[in-house]
Amino acid sequence: xxxxxxxxxxxxxxxxxxxxxxxxxxxxxxxxxxxxxxxxxxxxxxxxxxxxxxxxxxxxxxxxxxxxxxxxxxxxxxxxxxxxxxxxxxxxxxxxxxxxxxxxxxxxxxxxxxxxxxxxxxxxxxxxxxxxxxxxxxxxxxxxxxxxxxxxxxxxxxxxxxxxxxxxxxxxxxxxxxxxxxxxxxxxxxxxxxxxxxxxxx
Numbered sequence: 001x002x003x004x005x006x007x008x009x010x011x012x013x014x015x016x017x018x019x020x021x022x023x024x025x026x027x028x029x030x031x032x033x034x035x036x037x038x039x040x041x042x043x044x045x046x047x048x049x050x051x052x053x054x055x056x057x058x059x060x061x062x063x064x065x066x067x068x069x070x071x072x073x074x075x076x077x078x079x080x081x082x083x084x085x086x087x088x089x090x091x092x093x094x095x096x097x098x099x100x101x102x103x104x105x106x107x108x109x110x111x112x113x114x115x116x117x118x119x120x121x122x123x124x125x126x127x128x129x130x131x132x133x134x135x136x137x138x139x140x141x142x143x144x145x146x147x148x149x150x151x152x153x154x155x156x157x158x159x160x161x162x163x164x165x166x167x168x169x170x171x172x173x174x175x176x177x178x179x180x181x182x183x184x185x186x187x188x189x190x191x192x193x194x195x196x197x198x199x200x201x202x
Contacts, residue, residue, distance in 0.1 A: 012040050019050055020058045027062030030122075034063065035153050039167035042157020052158060059150035060143065067125040067142045074129025082126060095123045103127035106190055111138060113186040115145030 011032055015022035026037040041055040070091075073081055079100075082091055099120055102110045104127070111133070114124035128138050152174055157164045 012036075015040060016044060016049070019044070020054055023050075023055060024058050024062040024065075027059060028065040028069070030066055034066075034149075035167060035171065038150055038153035039157035039160070039164050042154040042159070042167075043161060043164040045154065045158040046161040046164075052154065055154045056147075056151050059154060060146045063146040063150060064139060064142050066122070067146075068139070070122060070125035071129035071133075071135070071138060074126040075132055076129075078130055079126075091123055091126065095119050096126060099123040100127040100130075103131060106186065107193065108133050108137060108141070109189045109193075110186065112141040112145050113183070113189065115142065115149065116181070 011026070015026050015037065018025070023037060023041045026032065027034055030037075038055075038059050041050070041059060042052075044050050045052045045055055079096070082096055083093060086092060086096065099114070102114065102120070103124065108128070111124055111128050114120040125138075125142070153167065153171065156167050156170050156174075160167060160170060
């Protein structure tokens, strides 16, 4: 555990030394959770090293690029790649099975709502790539979902300042309602699709 904390500390020092670019790379590759990178970015805002708006913009772009990478692997390498190498990028077969089931059942709109669900936030990009979902529509939905997530954690890190490490505890009251809203949006999306299919069949 101490080794993990030491590694995270070293990576965050690297992020700080690179500023905006460090946040971008930290999110695009996500060696450590995005919440930690964004919270630390907020801490850098509180120190005056970067601007709040800049952190949100760079954080959002980094999050989108990360999903582009997963989408591209899904599109050009397919499921076999993740079955073989998924464990190295924290994508388990059982999570991928769920994401594929969601995508096949609910369609492209699930790319937005799944962004607010832990684990599925990253994994949903894989079946989108495998299904060759329209790239620009994928980017639009990913960006729209990434903005509030990025804003929240940068804001909390900014307000917490030196106590930014407590961001998980402070974010919980916001994340839980966000998940409920995402589920409500999913239900609404499925209902609309169902009503449209019924209308076409009449």
